[in-house]
Amino acid sequence: MRAPTAPLLYLVLPLCLIFPTIRAGGQEPPYLVTYSDVLEEPGNLEVATQNLYSAPKDANPFYAQTVEFEYGATAWWTTEVYLQGQVTDRDSSIFTGFRFENRFRPLRRTYWVNPVVYVEYEDVSSADKSFLEITGNHVIQDQQVANALLRKDVERSMEGKLILSSYVKGFNFSENMISEKNVASNEPWEFGYSVGVSRPLANGANPHHCIFCRQYFSAGGELFGGLGTRYTFGLSGTSQYAGPTVSFSAPRNITVLVGPEFGLNANSAKVLWRLKAAYEFNQFRDLFRRSR
Amino acid sequence: MKTRRLLGAGFALLSAALLMGADGAWLDRISPRDHARVNPLIRDAQVKHDAVGAGAQVYRAECAKCHGEDGRGLHGRPAVISRRVSLASDGDLFWLMNNGVPWKGMPPWMMLPEKERWQLVTYLRSLNETPLAAADGNASPSQLKGASR
Numbered sequence: 276m277r278a279p280t281a282p283l284l285y286l287v288l289p290l291c292l293i294f295p296t297i298r299a300g301g302q303e304p305p306y307l308v309t310y311s312d313v314l315e316e317p318g319n320l321e322v323a324t325q326n327l328y329s330a331p332k333d334a335n336p337f338y339a340q341t342v343e344f345e346y347g348a349t350a351w352w353t354t355e356v357y358l359q360g361q362v363t364d365r366d367s368s369i370f371t372g373f374r375f376e377n378r379f380r381p382l383r384r385t386y387w388v389n390p391v392v393y394v395e396y397e398d399v400s401s402a403d404k405s406f407l408e409i410t411g412n413h414v415i416q417d418q419q420v421a422n423a424l425l426r427k428d429v430e431r432s433m434e435g436k437l438i439l440s441s442y443v444k445g446f447n448f449s450e451n452m453i454s455e456k457n458v459a460s461n462e463p464w465e466f467g468y469s470v471g472v473s474r475p476l477a478n479g480a481n482p483h484h485c486i487f488c489r490q491y492f493s494a495g496g497e498l499f500g501g502l503g504t505r506y507t508f509g510l511s512g513t514s515q516y517a518g519p520t521v522s523f524s525a526p527r528n529i530t531v532l533v534g535p536e537f538g539l540n541a542n543s544a545k546v547l548w549r550l551k552a553a554y555e556f557n558q559f560r561d562l563f564r565r566s567r
Numbered sequence: 568m569k570t571r572r573l574l575g576a577g578f579a580l581l582s583a584a585l586l587m588g589a590d591g592a593w594l595d596r597i598s599p600r601d602h603a604r605v606n607p608l609i610r611d612a613q614v615k616h617d618a619v620g621a622g623a624q625v626y627r628a629e630c631a632k633c634h635g636e637d638g639r640g641l642h643g644r645p646a647v648i649s650r651r652v653s654l655a656s657d658g659d660l661f662w663l664m665n666n667g668v669p670w671k672g673m674p675p676w677m678m679l680p681e682k683e684r685w686q687l688v689t690y691l692r693s694l695n696e697t698p699l700a701a702a703d704g705n706a707s708p709s710q711l712k713g714a715s716r
Contacts, residue, residue: 302629302678313678318633350669384596384666385675442677479682482620490683526628557632564642 302475304447305493305522305532307549308408309471311449312389312440314378315347315355318560323530323553327406331544334419337363339371339404346559351380361404367422372399372429374407378438393436393451401428406536406547409501410434410455411465412512414542431459446474447495463506469499473520486526493522497536500543514543528555591651593668597659604658606692608685615689622690625683629676638694644672653695660688 304311307325315321323343330336339361347353355376362368376395402425404418417425434455441448453467473495481488497520501513520534532551538544608618627636633644640646652660664684667675676684 304678311678314674316632316674317672347674350667350672350674380669383670385677389677445680447678475680478680479618480621480625480686482617482624484624526624558641561642 302493302524303522303530304449304471304473305495305520305534306449306471306473306497307520307532307534307536307551308406308499309449309469309497310378310391310393310436310438310451311447311471312380312391312438314350314353314380314391315345317347317350318558319347320556320559321345321553322556323551325405325407325549325551327404328548329404329544329546331415331418334415335364335366337361337404337418339406341405341407343553353378357405357407359399359403359405361402361422363404363418363422369400369402369422369426371403371405371426372397374399376434387441389440391438391440393434393438395432395434395436397430397432397434399430399432401425401430406516408434408451408453408467408469409499409514409516410453410467411501411504412507413501413514414512415514415538415544416542418544429459430457432457445478446472448472451499463504465504466502466508467500468502469497471495471497471520484526491524491526493524495520497534499536500539512542515539516543516547518547528557529553530555593663593666593671594655594659596666597662601662602656602658604656604661606657606661606685606688608682608689609657609692618686618689619693621683622686622688622693625679625687626690629679630687633672647691648694652691657688657692660691661685664688 303313321343323345325341325343327339327341328336339359342358343355344357345353345355355374355378357374357376359371359373360369361371374395374397376393379392379394381390381392401417401420402422432455434453436454437452439450449471451469453469455465455467456462457465473493475490476492476494477489480490496518498515498517500510500515503509503511503513516536516538518534518536520532522530522532524530530551530553532549532553534549536547536549538546609615626634630647633641634647635641638646638648646652655663661684663673664676664679664687667673669675676687679687
């Protein structure tokens with residue numbers, strides 16, 4: 276039986292229709308997995324859909340979608356909810372779970388290295404194929420198992436990340452160190468990492484109004500993967516990916532990121548094709564205020 | 568009912584904290600070296616003219632949502648046409664863009680390329696030239712802190 280269309284698409288389509296009618300903006304490093312020190316602007320709500328397609332060897336091709344709602348509570352605190360689902364060819368389409376994350380900037384000014392603390396609770400089944408991060412001994416061969424079996428195994432985890440970000444000569448360098456603990460079982464702590472480097476394609480803005488100026492494009496690269504568990508720490512028995520990314524931040528607050536991520540070892544899929552589209556609602560909280 | 572009241576009070580406190588306008592305390596944190604930094608885009612008239620135009624584009628895309636298209640601030644957020652901004656040096660404004668005042672609601676803008684940040688400084692300066700053209704750009708931080716919004 277062929278898989279039906281992902282139900283989450285129906286949530287996203289109406290948002291796509293209203294994209295062109297509202298103003299928006301925002302420049303973030305073009306990362307799909309790595310976090311930088313850039314938080315959501317206070318009062319802004321970003322709605323994003325991250326789409327991933329892959330056809331791993333010896334497993335059915337799959338499409339995973341993650342819908343993100345990111346809100347800037349303050350200039351030092353961003354909170355976000357993810358809803359995730361996937362469609363596997365010759366299998367089924369299912370909702371795989373949700374994540375609730377918070378990012379905090381602890382320091383009052385910008386330094387050479389800028390830390391951000393990330394705390395997340397996730398309630399996600401093993402059928403999740405979003406690849407938002409890789410921790411523990413995650414291998415692509417796990418995806419060979421049918422959704423009906425995988426969805427029964429739900430992981431309720433607390434995850435922490437230390438995000439470090441620097442700016443050198445126009446380049447952004449970001450490093451994430453990830454640790455995760457399934458709080459619903461006695462599984463050991465799992466670890467992962469992600470690093471990214473990126474740069475806007477233009478040094479300065481164009482004095483004339485334009486839509487496809489270089490200033491709205493950024494390019495970069497990412498490397499991420501698992502680091503095993505407390506007992507199996509290391510790169511062996513985990514999947515590792517690397518790939519380029521390009522983003523276009525349109526002056527009307529639409530951001531599109533695209534990037535293939537290539538598997539670096541036998542535990543990885545050959546390629547993960549990723550496309551992310553985001554729309555930022557400027558000063559969302561002002562909708563609830565009357566005064567100027 | 569009690570929970571709703573508690574939530575309401577929490578939200579009100581949070582909003583009040585967020586809306587505490589810029590009080591100029593950030594000026595105390597600027598080192599003399601940063602205060603004295605010179606805008607590299609004002610040495611040539613044509614370059615400065617282009618920088619004002621480019622800064623206006625950046626302002627509209629990134630800043631107007633809080634500070635207003637007209638620069639007078641929205642919903643209690645600080646105006647960028649003000650005595651404080653006109654008295655601040657270019658170095659002060661550049662420092663503000665690099666560091667922000669996160670505890671008061673202003674995020675840092677280091678993700679913008681350096682030239683773009685200077686273009687923004689040039690635009691802010693041009694916005695403030697008319698009402699206070701004679702302002703002393705080398706005023707001390709304590710003088711600026713006392714300046715009204």
